[in-house]
Amino acid sequence: MTNSNKTALSRTSWSRRSLLALSGAALGSGAVSGFPTIWAQNIKDVTLRQIGTGVSGLNPIAEQVKKDLGFNLQLTVSDTDAVAQRAATQARSFDIADIEYFSIKKVYPTGAVQPIDTGRIKLMDKIVPIFTTGRLTPDGQMGQGTSPFSVGFVNSKGAKGFAGQRTELMTLLPTIYNADTLGIRPDLVGRPIARWKDLLDPAFKGRAAILNIPGIGIMDAAMVAESAGIVKYGDKGNMTRAEIDKTIAFLIDAKRSGQFRAFWKTFDESVNLMASGEVVIQSMWSPAVAAVRSRGIACTYQPLTEGYRAWGSGLGIMRHVSGLQLDAAYEYLNWYLSGWVGAFLNRQGYYSAVLETAQQNMSENEWGYWMEGKPATASIMSPDGREMEKAGAVRDGGSFTERMGKVVCWNSVMNEDRYMVQKWNEFIAA
Amino acid sequence: MSRYLPFLQAAPLFLILAVFLLVPMAMLVVVSFYDYDSFSLIPDFVLTNYRDVFSSWVTWQTYLKTVWFAALTWAITLGLGFWLAYFLAFVVRDPGWRMLLFVLTTVPFWTSNLIRMIAWIPFLGRNGILNNALIKAGAIDRPLEFLLFSDFAVILALVHLYTLFMVVPIFNTMMRIDRQLLEAARDAGAGFWQALWFIILPLCKPGIGIGSIFVVVLVMGDFATVRLMSGGQSASVGLMISNQIGLMQYPAAAANAVVLLAMVLLLVGAMLRMIDIRKEL
Numbered sequence: 001m002t003n004s005n006k007t008a009l010s011r012t013s014w015s016r017r018s019l020l021a022l023s024g025a026a027l028g029s030g031a032v033s034g035f036p037t038i039w040a041q042n043i044k045d046v047t048l049r050q051i052g053t054g055v056s057g058l059n060p061i062a063e064q065v066k067k068d069l070g071f072n073l074q075l076t077v078s079d080t081d082a083v084a085q086r087a088a089t090q091a092r093s094f095d096i097a098d099i100e101y102f103s104i105k106k107v108y109p110t111g112a113v114q115p116i117d118t119g120r121i122k123l124m125d126k127i128v129p130i131f132t133t134g135r136l137t138p139d140g141q142m143g144q145g146t147s148p149f150s151v152g153f154v155n156s157k158g159a160k161g162f163a164g165q166r167t168e169l170m171t172l173l174p175t176i177y178n179a180d181t182l183g184i185r186p187d188l189v190g191r192p193i194a195r196w197k198d199l200l201d202p203a204f205k206g207r208a209a210i211l212n213i214p215g216i217g218i219m220d221a222a223m224v225a226e227s228a229g230i231v232k233y234g235d236k237g238n239m240t241r242a243e244i245d246k247t248i249a250f251l252i253d254a255k256r257s258g259q260f261r262a263f264w265k266t267f268d269e270s271v272n273l274m275a276s277g278e279v280v281i282q283s284m285w286s287p288a289v290a291a292v293r294s295r296g297i298a299c300t301y302q303p304l305t306e307g308y309r310a311w312g313s314g315l316g317i318m319r320h321v322s323g324l325q326l327d328a329a330y331e332y333l334n335w336y337l338s339g340w341v342g343a344f345l346n347r348q349g350y351y352s353a354v355l356e357t358a359q360q361n362m363s364e365n366e367w368g369y370w371m372e373g374k375p376a377t378a379s380i381m382s383p384d385g386r387e388m389e390k391a392g393a394v395r396d397g398g399s400f401t402e403r404m405g406k407v408v409c410w411n412s413v414m415n416e417d418r419y420m421v422q423k424w425n426e427f428i429a430a
Numbered sequence: 431m432s433r434y435l436p437f438l439q440a441a442p443l444f445l446i447l448a449v450f451l452l453v454p455m456a457m458l459v460v461v462s463f464y465d466y467d468s469f470s471l472i473p474d475f476v477l478t479n480y481r482d483v484f485s486s487w488v489t490w491q492t493y494l495k496t497v498w499f500a501a502l503t504w505a506i507t508l509g510l511g512f513w514l515a516y517f518l519a520f521v522v523r524d525p526g527w528r529m530l531l532f533v534l535t536t537v538p539f540w541t542s543n544l545i546r547m548i549a550w551i552p553f554l555g556r557n558g559i560l561n562n563a564l565i566k567a568g569a570i571d572r573p574l575e576f577l578l579f580s581d582f583a584v585i586l587a588l589v590h591l592y593t594l595f596m597v598v599p600i601f602n603t604m605m606r607i608d609r610q611l612l613e614a615a616r617d618a619g620a621g622f623w624q625a626l627w628f629i630i631l632p633l634c635k636p637g638i639g640i641g642s643i644f645v646v647v648l649v650m651g652d653f654a655t656v657r658l659m660s661g662g663q664s665a666s667v668g669l670m671i672s673n674q675i676g677l678m679q680y681p682a683a684a685a686n687a688v689v690l691l692a693m694v695l696l697l698v699g700a701m702l703r704m705i706d707i708r709k710e711l
Contacts, residue, residue: 081676088470088678106678110470206575212662214677255663262579262661273661277557278578418467421677426488428673429665 046071046328051083052098054267055287055350056176056313060383061341069335071328079266080213087316088112095325096332097316101172102146102215102411104316108171109160113316115169120330123337126354131174131312132166136404145219145237145412148174148312172314173333174353176345179308179403180220183274183284187298196220196306197228199281205259209273209282210251212263214424216411219309220283221247223409227306237412241419248423252430263428267291274299286349289396294388301349301396307408308397314353346370347383351400373399458691462684471680479685489670489686493693496666499581499656500649503588507645508638510589511596515637516630518597519604535597538590547587547658554578554586579661587659588649595648596641603637604630639705643698650694 050057050073057077065073076094078086084103087094091112099107107113118124130136134149142149153163153170162171184193189204199208211217222239225231231246233239239247254260261279264270271291273279284301292299315336317329335341342358345351347366352358359367368374373395380389397403414420462479465472483489514535522528538546553559554577561573576582607630615625653668667690674683 079676085676085678209661260663262663264662265657272551276552276555278555278661418679421679422482425670425673426486428662429488429492429670 042324043070043328046325047074048072048095048325048328048332049074049076049093050096050098050315051076051078051086051094053077053080053083053100053313055285056098056345058344060344064340064344065332065335068340069328069331071332073332080216087318091318092320095318095321096329097318098175098313099172099316100311100313100411101148101151102311102413104171104314105146105151105162105413106417107316108151108154108162111160112319113171114319114321115154115157115159115171116173116317116333118168118170120334121170121173121337122334123354123357126356127174127337128351128353128355130177130404131353136401136407140405141408143237143310143407143410144233144235145410147410148172148177148314172316173336174312174314175336175341176314176350176352177310177312177404178286178350179310179397179407180283180285181304181308181397182281182302183270183289183292184300184302185274185277185280185298186300188277188280193281193302194305195227196223196304199224200228200254200259201281202259204281205257206261207278207280208259209262209264209270209279210260211270211283212265212428214421215413216309216311217263217283218244218247218420218424219409219411221251223304223306223309225250227304236409238414239416239420241416244414244416244420244423248427251427255427255430290349290382290388294382294386303397303403303406307406308403309409309411310404310407311411344383347381349395351404355400369393369395371400373397373402458684458687461681462688464681464684466679466681479681480689482682483685483689488665492665492667492670493689495664496650496668499584499588499652499666500646502585503592503649504642504645506585506589507593507596508642510593511600511641512634512638514593514597515601515604515634518601519607532601535594539594543591544654544658546590547655550583550587550659551578554583579659579663581660581664583659584656584664587655588652591655592645592648595644596638599640599644600634600637603634607633635705636707639701639707642701643707646697646701647694650690650697 048071052075054077057075059075062073062075065071073096076086080100080103083097083099084107087097087099087103088107088110091097091110097107097113104113124132128136131148131152134142134147150164151162151171152174153165153167154161155163155167155169157169163169182193182196182199188207191203198204199210210220218239219236222231222233222236225247226233226236230250231243233243262269262273264273264282267285267288270282270284270288273282274284274288274292275295275297286301289299289301315333317326317333321329337352337354337357339354339357339361342352342354343361343366346358346362347370349370351371355371359371362370365377366380369376369380369389376389376391376393378391379387380393382388461471463475463477465474465476465478518528518532518535522531551558555561556573556575556578558578560577561570564570565573611629611633612625615629620628651668653666653672656664656666656669657672667686671683671686671690674680674686
């Protein structure tokens with residue numbers, strides 16, 4: 001983006017339409033890229049192939065891209081591990097990787113993804129500081145594990161390692177994140193749940209579940225083990241072999257004694273386990289809780305004393321993307337932050353990277369309920385138009401700052417990753 | 431020229447097999463000796479992958495469990511399949527009815543494997559149809575937990591999936607048995623069990639052999655059924671391989687695949703030694 005465009009932009013209001021019109025005009029003028037006229041003509045032929053999880057690989061987003069930007073977004077949806085794997089090994093089959101920060105720690109060094117020039121991201125400075133400084137508030141805590149900040153920037157185009165500080169080059173454009181905790185069936189647990197260790201309560205024998213994605217499951221397990229005083233960690237997000245051994249040993253014990261009903265791998269599985277009453281307490285993701293509730297079944301995303309385990313994901317541009325397609329990719333990234341998607345994701349209980357623009361696309365009631373922890377003043381509707389909450393409901397865990405402020409660890413890839421995965425497989429096979 | 435003609439005629443099949451079977455197989459073996467780190471393969475010749483397979487108690491346990499699943503499923507599908515085929519071949523007299531009933535045995539295959547498995551969940555679950563019915567009938571006072579997410583559920587689903595693979599070849603061989611043989615046996619004073627043991631069973635051996643190969647090979651390689659029906663609590667070799675692929679540990683997965691392949695080939699070889707299935711063809 002040239003200087004003249006920057007000033008032009010800053011004088012304009014930040015609505016998506018005007019922004020797009022403007023960037024379109026800028027591109028058309030030939031000031032930005034080498035494809036001044038081709039852009040206008042061939043825009044409809046551009047297709048961005050994106051691989052991601054079901055969390056944000058949603059058709060309404062692709063439809064909106066077509067409507068707002070004119071090009072095609074082709075979505076491939078898979079589970080967390082498979083997404084990382086395919087992004088790394090089949091990079092040429094995709095243009096955009098919608099992956100988690102803990103996965104990018106493994107994927108980026110393979111060279112599959114090119115760094116993003118923050119100069120071309122218009123709302124860079126509006127991005128929530130968790131991603132740009134590592135802390136939600138200047139005096140907030142970082143959280144253990146693979147935090148988005150720790151793997152969010154690189155020093156140079158060829159760098160294999162991460163900068164650990166803000167630079168001009170980002171690995172992923174943050175899009176969506178959340179604070180995870182345990183989901184419970186308040187009607188079936190029969191007592192208040194306040195700690196992570198409640199997952200191990202013998203009262204829930206055969207009715208507890210944990211997720212079977214090693215990088216995430218191990219963190220939930222660590223929260224439980226630490227809460228129950230079984231293991232003391234130096235850094236949960238980067239365990240030593242001894243710590244891994246102890247964690248897996250306690251998991252195997254719990255499994256052998258019949259504590260767990262199942263281990264789930266996909267969103268739908270967790271919803272079904274909870275909705276059918278097979279499980280009353282388990283690792284869960286926020287929209288899964290919403291999905292259970294929308295079936296008229298009570299389900300609480302229970303805030304716990306020890307705090308939350310958080311995750312974040314973002315969009316990466318594959319190394320091979322260039323020219324017109326690269327321009328489209330940047331256009332897409334900027335659009336992602338411009339508000340519509342943010343509101344769309346916030347309405348499902350996730351958080352968007354730029355809050356301001358999302359707020360402009362949400363009603364006061366929606367913003368109050370999802371982001372400020374206020375009681376809903378009217379029904380809260382899901383993006384597909386079903387009633388999720390009635391007036392008066394309050395979001396579990398409260399406001400954005402209450403929830404994101406209590407993050408104690410992030411989904412992780414550890415130095416002892418290969419060992420951890422091996423041990424995790426032993427737990428599943430035990 | 432005419433001497434080479436048969437080779438030429440066989441060439442297309444040979445080429446297809448070479449490209450789509452032999453080459454991938456060779457790749458599998460080669461990769462199983464590679465080294466790897468978290469996201470890349472390192473071409474090398476190391477034995478660590480095989481050492482990991484054979485030195486870990488978990489792998490041994492998983493292999494044993496897989497064999498156990500296969501053996502149990504085989505025994506049950508054989509029992510079920512044999513008597514179903516017997517019923518179709520010898521009890522049902524009318525060819526029209528026989529055809530209709532035979533088609534009915536294929537009903538489970540009218541929907542996808544995955545849907546059939548998922549359908550078990552509301553049926554067998556804690557608050558599922560079966561438990562609710564049993565409670566209402568007063569047979570039990572608390573839901574039976576073992577019905578779902580257990581080895582029982584895995585075996586049940588596998589039997590449901592694969593019984594047909596037993597029924598069809600056994601039914602086929604039974605239909606070829608000359609009925610005069612049975613009449614002769616009866617005339618010679620053989621009872622039902624004697625006729626079954628000395629006439630029908632030996633003549634059915636090729637069918638049983640083919641069915642057994644189907645069932646054993648399918649169960650040994652299964653991963654989806656085991657994962658869904660055990661709720662992720664049980665492991666099979668197939669599931670272990672699929673997990674390793676998911677975590678980018680291709681060489682480890684390849685090593686396991688090679689070991690599993692060798693094991694299945696040995697099993698099939700043993701079965702072929704016992705039963706000459708070519709009689710069937």
